Amino acid sequence: MSQQLGIILLIDVVAAIEANTLEGNTYLFDNMKLQGSEGLGTGKLISAINGTSYCDGSQANEQVLNWLPYGVGSLPPTLPKSFLSDKSKNSDLKVLEEIQALTDRLTGANADKQNISSVVQELQKISKAVGVKTQVQSKKSNVNQDIGHLGQKIMDVTGNLVTEVDGKIPEINSLNPIITNITGEAVDKNVIYPAAYGSPDMVTDGWYWAASIDTSRPGTYAYTMHIQLYKLSRENGAWAWVPVDFTHDAYIKISNDPKKNGFTNAGIGYLPIPKA
Template sequence: MAQQLAIIVLVDVGSALEANTLQGNTFLFDNMKLHGSEGQGTGDLVTAIHGAYWRDGSQATEQVLNWLPYSLGSIAPTVPRGYEADRARQSDSQALAELDAITAKPDAAGSDPAAELKQIRKAVGTRVKTTRRTKGRLSGQKILDVTGQVVTDPTKDAYSYPGPVITDIYGQAVDEKIMYPAEYGSPDLVTDGWYWSATVDSSRPGTYAYTMRIQLHKLVQKGSETLWEPVNMTCESKLKVTTEPKVNGFTGAGLGLLPIRSTDRGGSMYAQGPGPHDTTA
């Protein structure tokens, strides 16, 4: 059965857009640190791939990789899928309530309509225009900060960026057919219904580079409209494939008969291996 391996791609989106590069603004992690992965938490991750082969030299175990991109300093991806829409409706309701309060109260000395309208605009926030290239989760949503509050003036106030999106995986490891990446549909709403996965041929030891094309979104002002503009960048990582012979998980020896001690005669007897608990060295 294939082993599952997760690779976290954590991007400082704001810094990457400002520097126009993912270099120094991407941090990679996987769950193979104790098995030989190098460069955890940096942009130079080398993911350890432990393959195995049978006695005849054929491949015994393949590896499955899953890439999960996240944004550093943005709204947590674990909030409910409709969180942005809920916050937008709440801000609209608040603005309408404040507007009703202004129209309901009688004219009074000392009131400042301009200040009151400014407060209403603050409650309304800024809504991003929907375009053909920003459909889906970015469509028509209001701009929020990392605490979930609507942002009135994105040119002055800090705001949360949409999460990075992997749009392609290519390079040496793909060209040499070490791994076979593809994008898959998923019911996992955290990944917005899509994720990248790959099967790795773990029978060919060596270090192989691959490149991820990652799409970020930059907030731009065009006339009176605010838009999320896609920006494509690339990030490189590596796989280090090692292979070991498949062995018995109980004895550490090759596959074959598994010694079992008899409790009634005190002797030993042998059962045919490999059995359900075999593993790789």
Template sequence: MPQQLAIIVLVDVANALEDKTLEGNAYLFDNMKLQGSEPQGTGDLVTAIHGSYWQDGSQATEQVLNWLPYSLGSIPPTVPRGYEADRARETDRQALRDLESLVLKPAGQGDDTAAQLSQIQQTLGTRTRTTRRTRGPASQKVLDVTGNVVAPDSTAGHSYPAPVITDVYGEAVDKKIMYPAEYGSPDMVTDGWYWSATVDSTRPGTYAYTMAIQLHRLVQQGSDWTWEPVDLTCDSALKITSEPKRNAFTKAGVGMLPIPPAAF
């Protein structure tokens, strides 16, 4: 059975957008640290791939890579899938309740109507639009990292959408060391899509590859707010080693376990 290896791509989106590069703003981790992957938590991760072969030289076990991108300083991906939509609906309901109270208020009771309308607008927050040009995340309200909506005139920081891997290419792909593709999945943490690749572990060596990663910047176009896509790249590498398939108990060739005659 193939071994599943996970590579976490953690991106500091705010700094990456400001610097216009992922260099120094991407942190890669995998679950092969004890097997030789290094340096963990940097943008220069080299993932260790341990392959094995049978006595006749054929590949014994292939390896499977899974890339999972996340945003640093945004709403955690572990919150319920409908969290942002729930928060948006709740602020809409609260704004309607406040507007109803304002409409039903007896005439002459205070002259702070403008201030109350302004507060309702703050409650509604900022809603983004998706256009053919931007092709960003679906229309939704902008939230901060605590899950509260961001008002139109607010200068507070906002939560960025998760980075999106749009391609995996480079030396490792060109030399047919790995075969990447995007797959659908019921895993809602990855929004139903993720990138995976099978690796030919019979060819030892170090092979570089590049991930094309799309970030999104919040921009105002006229009276509308949209998520503008920004395409950047992140480099990494695979280090493949190969050794004969061995019996985990005897450390020798694969075969029947030695059982003493007294056991029969």
């Protein structure tokens, strides 16, 4: 039968950027361990692709690969991709409410007789809740752009916005890795046919890489994932995510067996019906 093979690409983003390599910072998993996949949990995954063929050798069923990249220490993948944008927008609304409340206390009929020092302290307290807005730097033009329509702010791994302290940012939630292309031996030999697909699924951000496989050609083939990570950097007085490109190799191991009846373990055909 057709098999949807999911491959999880898990990357320690902070460690990979610091070391400038994915070696030792990449962990791959798939859902075919019981079918013969090797190297699960390491950077050298060999995914088992069990194809089937008809008696004439032609491919009987299509096998499909799906790649999903995630970052170690990033927000849980079960959260919708709009979580950070929503959090950033809500923080702005909260700050406006607090400023309005402070204005009312200072100008209303029952205005508090606060001195300048106390007002400054109140404003400093409010500013800490604003968070730090970031942009993404274009790889080609070095132009910074907002993430989404309203931009996003820096968040820690617990889902709270962080504040800049002495020009530095504490522990952050890194942006998830992005697969930008699939190339390599398996593609060059027309064994797999990869493409980026659109999806309404908010967890995958609407885009993911998938590939159909020609299982009529047994063997082990390498393929290369082109991966883009993002490094948080201070550019022209503002914080921006700067893209850093890497590549990483993995493998598929294709087998091809005659299609058989799952009940009788024999060739395809009608099920045996006992005589009355």
